[in-house]
Amino acid sequence: MSLAPAPRAAADTDTIDLLRAVGREFHGRAWSLGTSSNYSVVLARDPLELLVTVSGKDKSALGREDFVRVDAAGRVVDGSGRRSSAETLLHCTLASMIPAVGAVLHTHSVWGTILSAADLPRGSLRIAGYEMLKGLEGIGSHDAFEEVPIFANTQDMAELSNRIRRQFAGVDWTAEGRPPCHGFLLSGHGLYTWGRDLAEARRHIEIFEFLFECVARARMLPVGDRSPPPSVGQRQAQQHQQQQ
Amino acid sequence: MSLAPAPRAAADTDTIDLLRAVGREFHGRAWSLGTSSNYSVVLARDPLELLVTVSGKDKSALGREDFVRVDAAGRVVDGSGRRSSAETLLHCTLASMIPAVGAVLHTHSVWGTILSAADLPRGSLRIAGYEMLKGLEGIGSHDAFEEVPIFANTQDMAELSNRIRRQFAGVDWTAEGRPPCHGFLLSGHGLYTWGRDLAEARRHIEIFEFLFECVARARMLPVGDRSPPPSVGQRQAQQHQQQQ
Amino acid sequence: MSLAPAPRAAADTDTIDLLRAVGREFHGRAWSLGTSSNYSVVLARDPLELLVTVSGKDKSALGREDFVRVDAAGRVVDGSGRRSSAETLLHCTLASMIPAVGAVLHTHSVWGTILSAADLPRGSLRIAGYEMLKGLEGIGSHDAFEEVPIFANTQDMAELSNRIRRQFAGVDWTAEGRPPCHGFLLSGHGLYTWGRDLAEARRHIEIFEFLFECVARARMLPVGDRSPPPSVGQRQAQQHQQQQ
Amino acid sequence: MSLAPAPRAAADTDTIDLLRAVGREFHGRAWSLGTSSNYSVVLARDPLELLVTVSGKDKSALGREDFVRVDAAGRVVDGSGRRSSAETLLHCTLASMIPAVGAVLHTHSVWGTILSAADLPRGSLRIAGYEMLKGLEGIGSHDAFEEVPIFANTQDMAELSNRIRRQFAGVDWTAEGRPPCHGFLLSGHGLYTWGRDLAEARRHIEIFEFLFECVARARMLPVGDRSPPPSVGQRQAQQHQQQQ
Numbered sequence: 001m002s003l004a005p006a007p008r009a010a011a012d013t014d015t016i017d018l019l020r021a022v023g024r025e026f027h028g029r030a031w032s033l034g035t036s037s038n039y040s041v042v043l044a045r046d047p048l049e050l051l052v053t054v055s056g057k058d059k060s061a062l063g064r065e066d067f068v069r070v071d072a073a074g075r076v077v078d079g080s081g082r083r084s085s086a087e088t089l090l091h092c093t094l095a096s097m098i099p100a101v102g103a104v105l106h107t108h109s110v111w112g113t114i115l116s117a118a119d120l121p122r123g124s125l126r127i128a129g130y131e132m133l134k135g136l137e138g139i140g141s142h143d144a145f146e147e148v149p150i151f152a153n154t155q156d157m158a159e160l161s162n163r164i165r166r167q168f169a170g171v172d173w174t175a176e177g178r179p180p181c182h183g184f185l186l187s188g189h190g191l192y193t194w195g196r197d198l199a200e201a202r203r204h205i206e207i208f209e210f211l212f213e214c215v216a217r218a219r220m221l222p223v224g225d226r227s228p229p230p231s232v233g234q235r236q237a238q239q240h241q242q243q244q
Numbered sequence: 245m246s247l248a249p250a251p252r253a254a255a256d257t258d259t260i261d262l263l264r265a266v267g268r269e270f271h272g273r274a275w276s277l278g279t280s281s282n283y284s285v286v287l288a289r290d291p292l293e294l295l296v297t298v299s300g301k302d303k304s305a306l307g308r309e310d311f312v313r314v315d316a317a318g319r320v321v322d323g324s325g326r327r328s329s330a331e332t333l334l335h336c337t338l339a340s341m342i343p344a345v346g347a348v349l350h351t352h353s354v355w356g357t358i359l360s361a362a363d364l365p366r367g368s369l370r371i372a373g374y375e376m377l378k379g380l381e382g383i384g385s386h387d388a389f390e391e392v393p394i395f396a397n398t399q400d401m402a403e404l405s406n407r408i409r410r411q412f413a414g415v416d417w418t419a420e421g422r423p424p425c426h427g428f429l430l431s432g433h434g435l436y437t438w439g440r441d442l443a444e445a446r447r448h449i450e451i452f453e454f455l456f457e458c459v460a461r462a463r464m465l466p467v468g469d470r471s472p473p474p475s476v477g478q479r480q481a482q483q484h485q486q487q488q
Numbered sequence: 489m490s491l492a493p494a495p496r497a498a499a500d501t502d503t504i505d506l507l508r509a510v511g512r513e514f515h516g517r518a519w520s521l522g523t524s525s526n527y528s529v530v531l532a533r534d535p536l537e538l539l540v541t542v543s544g545k546d547k548s549a550l551g552r553e554d555f556v557r558v559d560a561a562g563r564v565v566d567g568s569g570r571r572s573s574a575e576t577l578l579h580c581t582l583a584s585m586i587p588a589v590g591a592v593l594h595t596h597s598v599w600g601t602i603l604s605a606a607d608l609p610r611g612s613l614r615i616a617g618y619e620m621l622k623g624l625e626g627i628g629s630h631d632a633f634e635e636v637p638i639f640a641n642t643q644d645m646a647e648l649s650n651r652i653r654r655q656f657a658g659v660d661w662t663a664e665g666r667p668p669c670h671g672f673l674l675s676g677h678g679l680y681t682w683g684r685d686l687a688e689a690r691r692h693i694e695i696f697e698f699l700f701e702c703v704a705r706a707r708m709l710p711v712g713d714r715s716p717p718p719s720v721g722q723r724q725a726q727q728h729q730q731q732q
Numbered sequence: 733m734s735l736a737p738a739p740r741a742a743a744d745t746d747t748i749d750l751l752r753a754v755g756r757e758f759h760g761r762a763w764s765l766g767t768s769s770n771y772s773v774v775l776a777r778d779p780l781e782l783l784v785t786v787s788g789k790d791k792s793a794l795g796r797e798d799f800v801r802v803d804a805a806g807r808v809v810d811g812s813g814r815r816s817s818a819e820t821l822l823h824c825t826l827a828s829m830i831p832a833v834g835a836v837l838h839t840h841s842v843w844g845t846i847l848s849a850a851d852l853p854r855g856s857l858r859i860a861g862y863e864m865l866k867g868l869e870g871i872g873s874h875d876a877f878e879e880v881p882i883f884a885n886t887q888d889m890a891e892l893s894n895r896i897r898r899q900f901a902g903v904d905w906t907a908e909g910r911p912p913c914h915g916f917l918l919s920g921h922g923l924y925t926w927g928r929d930l931a932e933a934r935r936h937i938e939i940f941e942f943l944f945e946c947v948a949r950a951r952m953l954p955v956g957d958r959s960p961p962p963s964v965g966q967r968q969a970q971q972h973q974q975q976q
Contacts, residue, residue, distance in 0.1 A: 029274075030761075033938040034867035058935070108864055110942065114950040117861070129361070131397055131433035132352055135278035141399045142432060153863055155873045188874060189863035203302070206277040210354065218358040219954050222463050273518075373605070375641055375677035376596055379522035385643045386676060447546070450521040454598065462602040466707050517762075617849070619885055619921035620840055623766035629887045630920060691790070694765040698842065706846040710951050 013064075015041055015051065018198055020062040022105070023053075027060035031107040031209060035059070036190070038085035040104045041198055042095050048072040050091055050104075052084045072096050089157040093164055094194055098173045101194045103201040108190035111212035116150050116185035124149050125185060127211045135207035137200060138178030148208075149184040160186075183208055257308075259285055259295065262442055264306045266349070267297075271304035275351040275453060279303070280434070282329035284348045285442055286339050292316040294335055294348075296328045316340050333401040337408055338438055342417045345438045347445040352434035355456035360394050360429035368393050369429060371455045379451035381444060382422030392452075393428040404430075427452055501552075503529055503539065506686055508550045510593070511541075515548035519595040519697060523547070524678070526573035528592045529686055530583050536560040538592075540572045540579055560584050577645040581652055582682055586661045589682045591689040596678035599700035604638050604673035612637050613673060615699045623695035625688060626666030636696075637672040648674075671696055745796075747773055747783065750930055752794040754837070755785075759792035763839040763941060767791070768922070770817035772836045773930055774827050780804040782836075784816045784823055804828050821889040825896055826926055830905045833926045835933040840922035843944035848882050848917035856881050857917060859943045867939035869932060870910030880940075881916040892918075915940055 019039050026032035037059050040052040053059075054066045069078040072095075074088040085091075091104045119125045127133065128145035136146060149167060154160050164184070171180050182204055183193030191208055195201035263283050270276040281303050284296040297303075298310045313322040316339075318332040329335075335348045363369045371377065372389035380390060393411060398404050408428070415424050426448055427437030435452055439445035507527050514520040525547050528540040541547075542554045557566040560583075562576040573579075579592045607613045615621065616633035624634060637655060642648050652672070659668050670692055671681030679696055683689035751771050758764040769791050772784040785791075786798045801810040804827075806820040817823075823836045851857045859865065860877035868878060881899060886892050896916070903912050914936055915925030923940055927933035 030942070033942045034864065034935045036864060036867060058931070108942070110945045110949060113862060113864070113946050114953055117950065118953055118955065129432050130357060131430065132278065132280060132357070135280060142397050143399075153874050155875075186863065188861050199302070203278045210274070210277045210352070213354045214357050216949070216953060217354060217460070218361065220464060220952060221358055221362055221460060223362065373676050374601060375674065376522065376524060376601070379524060386641050387643075443546070447522045454518070454521045454596070457598045458601050461598060461704070462605065464708060465602055465606055465704060467606065617920050618845060619918065620766065620768060620845070623768060630885050631887075687790070691766045698762070698765045698840070701842045702845050705842060705948070706849065708952060709846055709850055709948060711850065 015198070016064055016067055019051075019053070019067065020064075022198070022202055023059035023062045026107055026205070027058075029109075029209075031109045031205070032059040033108070036108040038087055038091070038106050040088075040091040040095070042102050043069065045099075048092070048096055049077065050088075050095055052088050052091055055083045055085050087157060089161050090164070090192060093161045094192065097165065097168060098179075098194065100173070100196050102196045103198040104192065104194045105201045105205050106190060106192045107205055107209070109209050109212065111209065111216050112185060112191045113188055115212055115216055116190070117188040120150050120152060120187040122150075125212075125215065127215055130211060130214060132207055132210055132214070135203060136178075136182045137195065137204070140178075146211075147181065149181060151184060151186050153186045153189045259442070260308055260311055263295075263297070263311065264308075266442070266446055267303035267306045270351055270449070271302075273353075273453075275353045275449070276303040277352070280352040282331055282335070282350050284332075284335040284339070286346050287313065289343075292336070292340055293321065294332075294339060296332050296335055299327045299329050331401060333405050334408070334436060337405045338436065341409065341412060342423075342438065344417070344440050346440045347442040348436065348438045349445045349449050350434060350436050351449055351453070353453050353456065355453065355460050356429060356435045357432055359456055359460055360434070361432040364394050364396060364431040366394075369456075369459065371459055374455060374458060376451055376454055376458070379447060380422075380426045381439065381448070384422075390455075391425065393425060395428060395430050397430045397433045503686070504552055504555055507539075507541070507555065508552075510686070510690055511547035511550045514595055514693070515546075517597075517697075519597045519693070520547040521596065524596040526575055526579070526594050528576075528579040528583070530590050531557065533587075536580065536584055537565065538576075538579055538583055540576050543571045543573050575645060577649050578652070578680060581649045582680065585653065585656060586667075586682065588661070588684050590684045591686040592680065592682045593689045593693050594678060594680050595693055595697070597697050597700065599697065599704050600673060600679045601676055603700055603704055604678070605676040608638050608640060608675040610638075613700075613703065615703055618699060618702060620695055620698055620702070623691060624666075624670045625683065625692070628666075634699075635669065637669060639672060639674055641674045641677045747930070748796055748799055751783075751785070751799065752796075754930070754934055755791035755794045758839055758937070759790075761841075761941075763841045763937070764791040765840070768840040770819055770823070770838050772820075772823040772827070774834050775801065777831075780824070780828055781809065782820075782823055782827055784820050787815045787817050819889060821893050822896070822924060825893045826924065829897065829900060830911075830926065832905070832928050834928045835930040836924065836926045837930075837933045837937050838922060838924050839937055839941070841941050841944065843941065843948050844917060844923045845920055847944055847948055848922070849920040852882050852884060852919040854882075857944075857947065859947055862943060862946060864939055864942055864946070867935060868910075868914045869927065869936070872910075878943075879913065881913060883916060883918050885918045885921045 022039060023032060026037065035056045035058055038053045040050045043049045043051050048071065050070050051067050052070050054068055057066045068076050068080055068082045068084045070084050070088055071077050072092050074092045076084055087106065094104050095101045115125055125148040126145055129142060131142040133139050133142060133144050133146055151160065151163055173179065183191055185191055193201060193204040193208055195204055266283060267276060270281065279300045279302055282297045284294045287293045287295050292315065294314050295311050296314050298312055301310045312320050312324055312326045312328045314328050314332055315321050316336055318336045320328055331350065338348050339345045359369055369392040370389055373386060375386040377383050377386060377388050377390055395404060395407055417423065427435055429435055437445060437448040437452055439448055510527060511520060514525065523544045523546055526541045528538045531537045531539050536559065538558050539555050540558050542556055545554045556564050556568055556570045556572045558572050558576055559565050560580055562580045564572055575594065582592050583589045603613055613636040614633055617630060619630040621627050621630060621632050621634055639648060639651055661667065671679055673679055681689060681692040681696055683692055754771060755764060758769065767788045767790055770785045772782045775781045775783050782802050783799050784802050786800055789798045800808050800812055800814045800816045802816050802820055803809050804824050806824045808816055819838065826836050827833045847857055857880040858877055861874060863874040865871050865874060865876050865878055883892060883895055905911065915923055917923055925933060925936040925940055927936055
């Protein structure tokens with residue numbers, strides 16, 4: 001089943017307070033330290049309008065004024081004079097390419113940072129066989145894999161936006177079935193993921209961050225004990241012998 | 245000493261609030277991220293009735309309506325039309341096989357996920373020699389080991405339920421002495437454990453998660469310094485020399 | 489400077505609430521999961537009387553009734569009929585051997601557990617050269633080492649108590665200078681430390697747990713880059729070149 | 733762009749409460765355990781006056797009285813009779829050398845401790861290529877590196893202060909462009925960083941601690957899978973084949 005189109009969301013108090021709560025939560029988990037990360041919600045389509053975090057804010061203490069409305073090209077349209085996040089264009093690119101996107105979240109975690117640097121030569125991070133993959137929209141089984149594209153990091157958002165468009169050019173985001181990917185990594189930088197609404201995008205962050213930690217720690221784990229264990233029945237018999 | 249039969253618990257406000265608190269706590273510890281995990285409490289026996297979490301809910305924010313009553317076959321019996329967790333049948337299987345079970349908890353942690361994948365070829369995870377084993381009901385000494393069965397993961401709950409029944413077929417759960425196991429792992433997926441009541445099941449989660457982390461980190465730890473240390477008395481003498 | 493004798497503390501509301509707060513904090517840090525750990529405060533000397541946690545309680549939710557008064561032999565003396573922690577005798581042994589002890593805290597952390605198992609053959613864990621050692625009472629420089637005795641774990645508290653007494657036999661705990669040790673480890677089990685009062689014992693827990701993590705992680709860390717860096721002055725010159 | 737001169741800050745309730753909040757936060761993150769760490773804010777210049785934490789306080793519970801005013805030589809000037817932190821002189825040295833400093837923060841984290849010990853032979857810790865470097869004032873691209881000087885630890889603050897002055901002698905802190913460094917490490921001890929105000933110094937702590945963890949964990953991570961992945965377009969085609 002493909003993603004349904006995103007419902008319109010008013011830039012009302014609720015949305016802003018939900019984004020502020022996301023900031024506090026992600027800062028607490030060390031996924032949005034310093035003034036890193038940026039978050040957006042789609043307010044309207046035709047024409048596209050997003051609510052994006054203002055540039056350079058501490059995500060643990062976002063105020064009501066730390067958000068700005070932008071158009072499809074990332075220009076501020078609310079007359080506030082505030083500057084939106086430097087990576088606003090990526091939010092706009094994703095929202096305009098993928099019709100179902102209702103929210104885009106970008107985080108910087110330790111595991112995402114080091115895996116995206118380690119696997120950049122391969123071009124993507126493969127996450128395979130974990131039950132938690134089912135937390136990504138449209139994946140119904142652990143017997144699957146998610147190939148998370150890794151883009152080389154840059155400060156040139158227009159150039160990066162073009163690379164993302166080219167990479168995703170052959171993809172039909174309205175097709176039936178699970179989407180071909182649910183997010184991407186920037187090398188040595190962090191994760192972009194999205195969802196039909198903010199709750200789904202937040203869930204995708206949690207799922208990816210969990211899976212990144214699994215992938216990295218599993219690489220570090222030596223192979224365990226290979227001697228065959230007793231069956232549960234044998235085990236009980238042994239215990240009874242010990243107790244007699 | 246074997247587990248005593250579970251007391252009946254009313255599906256009252258208290259039980260639901262306790263389960264909601266478990267969800268918030270486990271989400272905070274990163275054991276129930278995304279919409280993973282499911283929890284149940286035995287409401288009645290003869291016939292068996294369980295209160296189970298509704299499918300696909302964020303465990304950090306379970307509402308009063310995010311629980312459903314099911315029978316021994318996992319069918320919803322409260323007329324609510326809500327869908328219980330996809331893994332409801334495992335909760336029912338455990339509650340029906342083990343007379344003393346009053347609550348079943350299932351979590352997804354990083355350590356449980358990677359150990360269950362690493363040790364699947366062996367068929368179980370052995371945890372031996374730790375004092376913390378005494379936190380598992382009926383274990384009275386660190387000089388013990390817990391053999392945690394690992395089942396290959398699947399999306400076919402009926403088939404998995406049958407595998408669990410076969411594995412546990414030779415076990416007399418009412419026998420004197422410690423039970424042969426206190427939980428099991430699904431490979432690349434997570435932990436199922438249980439207790440006579442919710443508090444005991446929650447304790448078992450904490451104990452297992454602690455022990456999983458110990459087992460995994462101990463595998464990663466290089467062997468330490470082997471040079472013999474001075475005795476405490478010699479140490480004091482040396483200090484006095486240094487100070488003079 | 490040696491430890492001054494412990495002041496008497498009333499078993500009043502404040503002391504109990506402070507111990508409950510310690511339980512919540514240590515549970516939150518995963519140092520007292522399940523029903524592990526036990527804490528005590530010296531209420532009186534001549535004769536010795538301690539306030540100890542009741543056996544088997546969840547440390548995240550200690551109630552006002554989850555403490556019991558015991559004498560120097562660990563016998564309950566408050567007529568409450570409650571059972572004190574199984575390891576009460578160790579608290580009594582420490583309080584009676586070391587005149588300055590006002591509080592004893594015992595925790596189970598992952599790092600303490602795996603290091604105490606790894607270094608048991610050596611008989612102690614050596615912690616050397618860290619600034620944080622200065623957080624242990626009487627240590628005034630990082631240029632020091634703490635040799636933390638490791639005792640093989642047992643369930644026989646009388647036998648263990650005797651081993652501790654023998655190990656500490658040659659020590660003059662009233663001597664000038666830093667004490668020869670500030671705590672000990674039980675292998676695969678956890679840490680015992682103490683202080684003149686509860687605040688100092690709590691600080692010692694934090695210091696030891698921090699240092700255990702440093703020792704373990706430092707063992708895991710590969711040797712870093714050895715190429716000589718530019719000086720800070722050279723660095724600034726290079727930056728100016730890059731910017732021109 | 734260089735750092736602008738620090739504005740004057742009154743030692744008012746707000747500043748003290750902000751420092752207390754920093755203490756609670758850093759203690760919670762395990763960067764200021766025990767009584768480690770010390771913090772300062774510049775109150776005035778010409779002559780220099782700093783507000784510094786009192787020696788030996790628990791950073792999770794700083795009271796309003798746990799701060800003291802000192803002059804450029806680190807002497808207490810508020811007549812309170814309280815003793816300032818043993819490392820006060822380092823705060824004064826930094827504030828007097830670097831005109832733009834408005835706050836200095838010193839923390840003890842596990843990662844900073846072990847990296848500073850491991851890389852002391854090299855003389856500095858190099859952090860290169862991470863997006864999060866942009867959180868350090870004046871760094872505008874991930875394509876940069878920060879060379880964090882590591883000084884051998886000592887208890888002689890006057891001697892250490894002189895070493896820091898010598899190391900930083902060739903640096904023009906008022907020059908245009910990014911400053912040559914944003915902090916330094918004491919080996920086996922911890923991090924000193926600063927900012928134009930407390931918010932910037934706190935951000936620098938978060939950035940450095942994040943980067944230390946990245947550097948250390950990246951050293952521990954084995955090289956990943958190198959097989960080329962399918963493109964996102966190929967991936968979607970494969971999925972459709974699987975579903976048919």
